[in-house]
Amino acid sequence: MGTGDFTHPKWFDELRENLVPAEPGLFRLREEADREIGATLPGRLASAPVRFMLSVEISTVYPQDGRARKIHHLVYLPDLAAAEEFNRRLGRVADLGSDGRPTVGMSSRDLLxxxxxxxxxxxxxxxxxxxxxxxxxxSKSGFDTLEECYGDLTGHIFALETGLSSDPAMNWRVSGLDRYRLVSYSDAHSPPIVGRETTVFETALDYFAIQDALRTGDGLTGTVEFFPEEGKYHVDGHRKCGVRMEPEETRRHGGRCPVCGKKLTVGVLSRVDDLADRPAGVRPGGAAGFRNLVPLPEVVGEILGVGPKTKKVRTEIDRLTAALGPELAILEELPVETIAVHSPRLGEAVDRLRRGQVTKDPGYDGEYGAIRLFGPSEPKDPAPAPSPTLF
Known part of the structure; x- marks a missing residue:
């Protein structure tokens, strides 16, 4: 798990106080910290040994070639001394004490x-x-190639993060990306979001082994992804007018909202179309696979007819994970029949999810999309089913 913003002075102090070295380049919580926060972790993490990597997401904002560029990057370091040096260098050009994601007025190339x-x-x-x-x-502030962004240091980039609104299959349409490993991660804005998207490795538990897997692909087995239609920017649109468009519709309308005439926010699907030199469905040789899933709170929320962040859903998630184990195991591994013993509707939902039998309502212009496993006429569960007594 990434530590989050190690550049913030107060959080860096917390990391120094509460993390101790474990395997090479990785950290664990001090024993006393383990006891204090163990009960607060989501069910899918509480029973697993957790290791931490020093990580931070950084926003670079700068002009290049007559346009404002706003690019986000993930930075990883293997030890606290390296992180302290990074913070010292970055502190020359940014106020690292500001809350939120650090923003720096330097180019992406210089950040690299x-x-x-x-x-x-x-x-x-x-x-x-x-x-x-x-x-x-x-589409708003990016580039057409990595070389335009990172210049003479592009060769030091070896992995790309897909984001919620794309998955590897979409990236495979651009042959220029074949030499990069594709990863997928989740912002840890709150504990339930941890692991919403994730990258799967079969390596030693070792920072440098993970880095090597990203460089070579050996040991990177794939990613667990949102359905990209659920992301906030999958298709084009204008949220204020409620307009949502597929790429061909956008082109027919000249990239403008047919209601108000303003420019549409061009989403990921259109942007991939612009840069693609392959048809959909092509998979490059050696590319790691991926699986599209719907987070368990969303599945349970749909079953119960309430929002995924409600107390009713949290209570049911706690019941299910106590009986069945971690979330990803429920969604991917457990026999449907075993799940159905504890929740028949969840068993049906997981069966549909594994078969890709979902309804997709794509996101656009900052609005999340929706992935549904049941039709609008199918009944909702009035209350969670009780778990059977086990002896």
Missing amino acids: ETTLACGEGAYLVPAHVWTPWFGVFG
Whole structure:
């Protein structure tokens, strides 16, 4: 798990106080901290040994070639000394004490140079690369190639983060991306979001082994993804007017909202179309696979007819994970019949999800899409079914 913003002085102090080295480049909580927060972790993490990597997401805002560029990056470092050096260098050009994601007025290329200067093991991954406003290929402030963004240091980039609104199959349409490993991560804005998207490795529990898997692909087995239609910027649109368009419709309307005439926010699907040199469905040789899932709180929320963040859903999730185990195991591994013993409707939902039998309502212009497993006429569960007594 990434630590989050190690650049913030107060959070960096927390990390120094509460983390201790574990395997090479990885950290664990001090024993006393383990006891204090163990009960607060989501069910899918509480029973697992957790290791932490020093990580931060950084926004670079700068002019280049007559346009404002706003690009997000993920930076990883193997030890606290390297992180302290990174913070020292970044503190020359940014106020690291501001709350929220650190924003720096330097180019993406210079941020990469700063990262590499912090020593062996330091690396940078472009974040949510297709997002309109802050992705390296985004329609609003991005580029058409990585070379335009990172210049002479592009060779030090070896992985790209897909973001919620794209999945590997969409990225495979651009042959220029074949040499990069595709990863998927979740912002840890709140504990239930941890693991919403994730990257799967079969390596030693070792920072440098993970880095090597990202460089070579050996040991990177794939990703667990949103359905990209659920992301906030999958298709084009104008939220204020309630207008949502597929790429061909956008082209027919000249990229403008047919209601008010303003420019549409061009989403990920259109941007991939613009840069693609392959048809959909092509998979490059050696590319790691992926699985599209719907987070368990959303599935349970649909079953109960309430929002995924409600107390009713949290209570049911706690009941299910106590009986069945971690969320990803429920969604991917457990026999449907076993799930159905504890919740017949969840068993049916997971069966449909595994078969890809879902209804997709794409997101646009900052509005999340929706993935539904049941039709509007199918009944909702009035209350969670009780678990059977086990002896």
